[in-house]
Amino acid sequence: MKKVKGFWVFLILSIVLYGTVQLLINAGILNQFYSNTLIFIGINIILAVSLHLVIGITGQFSIGHAGFLAVGAYISAIFTMKLQLPFPIAILAGGIIAALAGLIVGIPSLRLKGDYLAIATLGFAEIIRIVFLNIDYVGGAAGMQVSHLTNWTYTFICLFITIVVIMNFTNSRHGRACISVRENEIAADAMGINTVYYKVIAFALGSFFAGIAGGLYAHNFYIIQPTNFGFLKSFDILIYVVLGGLGSLSGAVISAILLTLVSTFLQDYPETRMIIYSLVLVIVMLYRPQGLMGTREITDIFGKWKSVKSVKGGN
Amino acid sequence: MEWIQQLINGISLGSIYALIALGYTMVYGIIKLINFAHGEVFMIGAFVGFYAIAGWGLGFFPALILAMAVCAVFGVLIERIAYRRLRNASRIAALITAIGLSLLIQYVVIYVRGAQPEAYPDALSNKTFDIFGVQISSQSILILSVSIVLMILLQFIVHRTKIGKAMRAVSHDMDAARLMGINVNTTISATFAIGSALAGAAGVFFGVYYTKIEPLMGIIPGLKAFVAAVLGGIGIIPGAMVGGLVLGVVETIVSALGYSLWRDAAAFIILILILLFRPSGIFGKNAREKV
């Protein structure tokens, strides 16, 4: 029952957060720049959390997440721009097709492990990008014009659903199965876990939400181009997950927020931004490879603090 | 005749890939790390060659040797500063560090000298021979022959010298090699030095052959050289050479058929097919995880 209570607290906090921001936007206190930054943060959190499911929870090292972002972006843009369908349907379609792409990539490549899997996902992401580069229907290298439809409400709803779904998935027998694959694949198999199935499910679910993020991402710009979805973008997403701590959802969220803020303020100095990014990454890997949070969640720390306090109070 | 022409272009490109791939494969063979920063060593080599020729007026061969020397030192430093600490870390941590390092080098170079490309000076008088209707440039021949000489030299080092023997021993079993009195750190440094020198040479060749270099030039050739290494069987030196040549030829053929926009995809499709159907590569043996 405690967990159920936690969910209601989470829900209320989310509504308050959403309402406050929306009010501030309506009142004109948050200008275009700030609301755009918030939308960026939301999209990046979705990306971070979706990759967290693949790498942090299931332990499958994918470094081609931008490929699925690209699929979601292009498919949703086709839905709104070419087929004139409503934005929510376009976002959903982007997610579904991205999930299909995830299945197509995941089923063959998830047999691979470690470095080889990483390289294969990178290769697939590049292939996806090159495919879009060669399709004239979506503008090829010149890119595709997209209307600006993404706003705080759409972003927040997508973000909320992403976090709830991935949290609920993780805290169930299915999530435990994924974690067991991460911890020891051979033992998981021996305990009756269909490891291939869960790896593919996690990968497809992660791709689905990357596709959702793609829909928001595409409609937050006026143009999308294949170069937006290169290896650097995959790397951006990877860094959120790794810095936050592999296996920690809240860590991924926190680092997505922090790094988006950092890169927003450094957007006029892209080289400095990349130097700081990569330097931080190398230093963290060398001195704190478990990342910011390790596998812990923010609630664990809070919970510990609370229990320490109550023990003290009891004495 | 057109085809023979393309084949020669492909082999020239392939020998550049092969030189980079050798560094990947040697490093992977010895410490099981995909050294993503290797593409950046290649880039540094190209720039050292550029400044040596354009700035100091050095000839092609002195510039080549200088680039190789600088890259060797650079490679050793990378290993010392970043990778040595990671020897017992998880594979993921090592791979991420390598990616981070690769970006760091790229953007430090951009920060220092800007992102603008540089036109490579004509260090070699480029004559074109006409042999039975096939146009062959003297550059292609030179690149190919110097590459072959370097590869033969590498084979000699690995199979005929003491350090080569140590390298093979360490890549086979690091702990056992240490117990046998081999200085593992020195051996790994030597591996990085040799692999990086080859990448530096490849950088100079690339500049001469394609006449344009820029700070992000290492990414794609680096990735492709890695594909070449996997294709040949990662950790296997002759495999990297063959893989590089095969990849160069395939890419040239794809371009020649009129699909030049798909050229980059070809490498990755090969990569994925190899990983799926023969992950140990052309020359590799299958290994399985012990239960």
Place this chain on the structure above:
Amino acid sequence: MGSVPLLQVRNTGIQFGGLKAVSNVNMEINQGELIGLIGPNGAGKTTCFNLLTGVYVPTEGSIELDGQKLNGLAPYQVTRKGISRTFQNIRLFNELSVLDNVKVAYHSLAKHSIISSILRLPSHFSGEKEMEEKSIEFLKIFNLDKYKNEAAKNLPYGQQRRLEIARALAAGPRLLLLDEPAAGMNPQETHELMELIAFVRKKFDLTILLIEHDMNLVMGICERIYVLDHGQLIAQGTPEDIRNHPKVIEAYLGEEVTSAHA
């Protein structure tokens, strides 16, 4: 009656490359038996386990559990058919809690779907509750319930071995394979382990096949013993037969057939 044996292994073996790691193994294990599998180092004992559990696919012969063919099934399918195992080098889910380790083994016995978990439908809650209760029951049997929220990696070595056995049992096997369960244990712990094995065998109506180097343990609790050497079965029989079997003595020449460590 002519009843079918629980496990029937016929002429099974595997080749790696050209090398025959294990060949021509025949075994017949009846419901309720406690069988030992011994042999010098490198004899192919763990390879045998890997064949039985589907980690390796046999290149020859057949393996049947209760008349059902197991050849070619993936390890998780073999587990669901009723064989589960422990590992020579402990393979726990280190970051997961002790309780969650057992819950993972219970996974395939629960029914709630991914959709029901994501939407938090009633079937999710009832399914998870049942898993939790059953898993705690298991931990209690093994006296591990006091550690239930501890990460598995933090348990002392002996408790890790117990947890691995508890976890294997939670998967609901009819045949339990134990790969050197007493490895690294002191005599006191080994003694407790023997009692534990006897206890769970009775409680769960189990059939057990175990690999062990500790001859005291094997001779003390096994009813029958198979001896493997160079990938082939060289002897089988009661502990008495095995003790005096010339081939066994020959195989172990150089290795002492005594209580290995004490």
